[in-house]
Amino acid sequence: MRKALTLVVTGLVAAVLGILSLGGLAAATTATEEEAVSQAEELIEKAKQANEPDPYTPAIYGSR
Amino acid sequence: MVRDRLLLYAVAAVVTAMVLAPLAAPGYVLRYDMVFVPRQPLTWDLVAPAQGLPRAVPMDAVVSVLTQFVPGWVVQRIALGGAVLLAAVGAGRLVPTERTGVRLLAAVGYAWTPYLAERLLIGQWGLLVCYAALPWLVRAGLELRAGRAGAVARVLLAAAPAAITPTGGLIAFGVVSLLAPRRGRWRGSTIAVAGVALLNAPWVTAALVTDAGGTSDPAGVAAFAPRGENWAGPLTALAGTGGIWSAQATPASRALPLVPLVTLVLLALAGAGVGLLRRRTSPGVSARLLVLAGAGFLLAALGTVPGTADVLRWAVAQLPGAGLLRDGQKFLAPYALLLVVCVALGAERLVTRVERTNREVAGVVLGGVLLLPVAAMPDLAFGGAGRLWPVSYPADWPVVAGRLAADPGGEVLALPLSGYRAYPWNGGRTVLDPAPRYLPATVLIDDTLRVGDVAVSGENPRLQEIRQLIGAGRPAAETGVRWVLVQQHRADQVDPATLAGLELVYQGVFLALYRNPAAPPSPVMAAPARWAVVVALAVAVVVVIAALFRRYAGGLLRGNLRSEVQTLEDWHA
Incomplete structure (x- = not known):
């Protein structure tokens, strides 16, 4: 009984941590890269349409 | 224990x-x-x-x-x-x-x-x-x-x-x-x-x-x-x-x-x-x-x-x-x-x-x-x-630092006017201009902070004056700075008219240094107030x-x- 409980709790904790890790890693690598590219393209396009300078010029300290 | x-x-x-x-x-x-x-x-x-x-x-x-x-x-x-x-x-x-x-x-x-x-x-x-x-x-x-x-x-x-x-x-x-x-x-x-x-x-x-x-x-x-x-x-x-x-x-x-x-x-x-x-x-x-x-x-x-x-x-x-x-x-x-x-x-x-x-x-x-x-x-x-990710400074940097050390005195204006830069040799990562810390001189970099499409003005009165002059299309020589450092990480950023009247002292791949013949070398005078610091x-x-x-x-x-x-x-x- 005790071993079964240990296994269940261990499994659950490992599953939660695993999901969080995989989610985080996915966010940090593939998904974000794609999102960043599309977001950047969108912002550059918007700036062009508004006749404003490219927001990805080095002068930008950061964006919110 | x-x-x-x-x-x-x-x-x-x-x-x-x-x-x-x-x-x-x-x-x-x-x-x-x-x-x-x-x-x-x-x-x-x-x-x-x-x-x-x-x-x-x-x-x-x-x-x-x-x-x-x-x-x-x-x-x-x-x-x-x-x-x-x-x-x-x-x-x-x-x-x-x-x-x-x-x-x-x-x-x-x-x-x-x-x-x-x-x-x-x-x-x-x-x-x-x-x-x-x-x-x-x-x-x-x-x-x-x-x-x-x-x-x-x-x-x-x-x-x-x-x-x-x-x-x-x-x-x-x-x-x-x-x-x-x-x-x-x-x-x-x-x-x-x-x-x-x-x-x-x-x-x-x-x-x-x-x-x-x-x-x-x-x-x-x-x-x-x-x-x-x-x-x-x-x-x-x-x-x-x-x-x-x-x-x-x-x-x-x-x-x-x-x-x-x-x-x-x-x-x-x-x-x-x-x-x-x-x-x-x-x-x-x-x-x-x-x-x-x-x-x-x-x-x-x-x-x-x-x-x-x-x-x-x-x-x-x-x-x-x-x-x-x-x-x-x-x-x-x-x-x-x-x-x-x-x-x-x-x-x-x-x-x-x-x-x-x-x-x-x-x-x-x-x-x-x-x-x-x-x-x-x-x-x-x-x-x-x-x-x-660590990177190395291009060879231009020590060369320019050496030139300024050999001929001290006067302010250096970093162009294009920007406090932060994304150098190709730094993987395009944005970084505060290293010039004020690398070069043995008073280096003026723009202190306006751009956050998205908001420009947060800086506090430096000298830069405010320089921004106005350059913005009005006046040459950098009129600002009174002795040196102008052009950082060429992006093409066509500095209007050639801004550099009118300056002498090219060094031309590298990433940096170009100009001297303003109208501004003689002036030693940095430490005001007594600075001694308080x-x-x-x-x-x-x-x-x-x-x-x-x-x-x-x-x-x-x-x-x-x-x-x-x-x-x-x-x-x-």
């Missing part, structure tokens, strides 16, 4: 290696506000900026002195590595517990906070030094409260690294002012508070003597207000110790929808741990720690709450020095520390309860809570998933030396060992 201490240091070292792994490669990590150069000259502008606000006083002076003896890349690694390592060890040792696992949990938790990740990714290493010093400072403050011999010196030695930036100095002053005073023990606490005030004297003096004025552009309040990282908004982000204004300095994992739930779990554990903290510390300590953390949280939230944001906007525009509060998230450090300590104690309580029924499960739970911060933000590993620096150094003498002159081994044992006993008193 020794084995536990070694284990704590070992875990801290592993965490440090995980976070800063890319720094094993040679070169300089240049990212946003993090600029290190091979040998930073000790110029007046770095010691006491004449026309800018002293945001890096006395940090720049300290780095300038250190890099006279060791290369900048070594200083960078010691600063970053030391900050992460000592943050972890300090938090681990601060927790009032006898369980090693709980100490390790606090160590990993404090070295893996969104706060640390975000301030690292925006390059504010001086603030991270304060973050690392904080648990040691709190511990020393508690020793002082307990009337321990030599505690004043420990307080001052922990506060000194924190005070290398104005924000860190203020946090240190707040901590000591709140923790040290105790009825009947005024002498020690008064000396400690006065000593920490003196450690803050360099930047306060520099702020008083600069021509920049003390007020800032109120547009900065909205631009630098805490930012929501996911669906839960900025206040929840702050509750999880994140919420920096910059999207580029936020780990991508913070946007995950599960993150607020992790914050909720941590807050629940912290809530469970507060009771243990109260029981295991002497009367009044937990309340003071809560006040400290609460004050930090309130300062962080000022810019995001509608009513207080308006007050802050007014204060930044009208009150000298209030600009320090505009990026309030940086004041979250004491909150982060208390959160981690309480989470560790909450986990201990939980584990103790589980242990009554099943010891194996208890170990798993403790391990799970220990790994929770890492699992929730895995992209802090490996320098923020590769965002920190030097005096304040000297006083701060004397405070540190006196504390070192007091701490180590009176029997190194005897004092150390006894104090460690006593500290542990006090926590349980």
Whole structure:
């Protein structure tokens, strides 16, 4: 009984941590890269349409 | 005891290696506000900026002195590595517990906070030094409260690294002012508070003597207000110790929808741990720690709450020095520390309860809570998933520095007008222009900060004048600067008309240096007011030396060992 409980709790904790890790890693690598590219393209396009300078010029300290 | 201490240091070292792994490669990590150069000259502008606000006083002076003896890349690694390592060890040792696992949990938790990740990714290493010093400072403050011999010196030695930036100095002053005073023990606490005030004297003096004025552009309040990282908004982000204004300095994992739930779990554990903290510390300590953390949280939230944001906007525009509060998230450090300590104690309580029924499960739970911060933000590993990467300065930089050293005198104007640059040799990462720290001269870089489509004006009156002239299409020669440095990382950025009348002195791949024949060399005259900053620096150094003498002159081994044992006993008193 005790071993079964240990296994269940261990499994659950490992599953939660695993999901969080995989989610985080996915966010940090593939998904974000794609999102960043599309977001950047969108912002550059918007700036062009508004006749404003490219927001990805080095002068930008950061964006919110 | 020794084995536990070694284990704590070992875990801290592993965490440090995980976070800063890319720094094993040679070169300089240049990212946003993090600029290190091979040998930073000790110029007046770095010691006491004449026309800018002293945001890096006395940090720049300290780095300038250190890099006279060791290369900048070594200083960078010691600063970053030391900050992460000592943050972890300090938090681990601060927790009032006898369980090693709980100490390790606090160590990993404090070295893996969104706060640390975000301030690292925006390059504010001086603030991270304060973050690392904080648990040691709190511990020393508690020793002082307990009337321990030599505690004043420990307080001052922990506060000194924190005070290398104005924000860190203020946090240190707040901590000591709140923790040290105790009825009947005024002498020690008064000396400690006065000593920490003196450690803050360099930047306060520099702020008083600069021509920049003390007020800032109120547009900065909205631009630098805490930012929501996911669906839960900025206040929840702050509750999880994140919420920096910059999207580029936020780990991508913070946007995950599960993150607020992790914050909720941590807050629940912290809530469970507060009771243990109260029981295991002497009367009044937990309340003071809560006040400290609460004050930090309130300062962080000022810019995001509608009513207080308006007050802050007014204060930044009208009150000298209030600009320090505009990026309030940086004041979250004491909150982060208390959160981690309480989470560790909450986990201990939980584990103790589980242990009554099943010891194996208890170990798993403790391990799970220990790994929770890492699992929730895995992209802090490996320098923020590769965002920190060392590079080498192109050969142009030492050549230009050599030319300026050979013909000293006069200001250098860096063009195109921009404070931050994304060099191709730095992988396109944005970084504060290294010229003022690399070149042995007064270098003028634009101090306007562009946040998205908002331009937050700088405070330097000289640059304001230059911006107007250049903006009106006048040549740089009319600004009175002796040198113009063109950074050619982007083509067609400098109008040839701006360079009219200048003589090309050096043309490299990335840098071009021009001399203005209309401006003769003018030696830097140190105004008497600037000497006041030097005096304040000297006083701060004397405070540190006196504390070192007091701490180590009176029997190194005897004092150390006894104090460690006593500290542990006090926590349980």
